[in-house]
Amino acid sequence: MPQLNPSPWLMILIFSWMIFLYFIPPKVSAHIFPHEPLPITIENFTTESWNWPWH
Known part of the structure; x- marks a missing residue:
């Protein structure tokens, strides 16, 4: 067999x-990478609360 x-097969394994x-x-x-990510400043993140009327 x-x-x-x-x-x-051993040489094929070693070379691979x-x-x-x-x-x-x-x-x-x-x-x-074509576009490097820019560092994000914390000052840009200002959140506002939602004043939606919930029914």
Whole structure:
């Protein structure tokens, strides 16, 4: 049964994990968002009470 022979599958597993661990994280971490969020100031938030007539 060739499924039990680990020699070709072990190298495929090792090379695929090398790609995942060494090449992909720097590409993902170097991603820059097109619109950086601006810091929100607290002074802009003023709430007003609702004066709705409840029936």
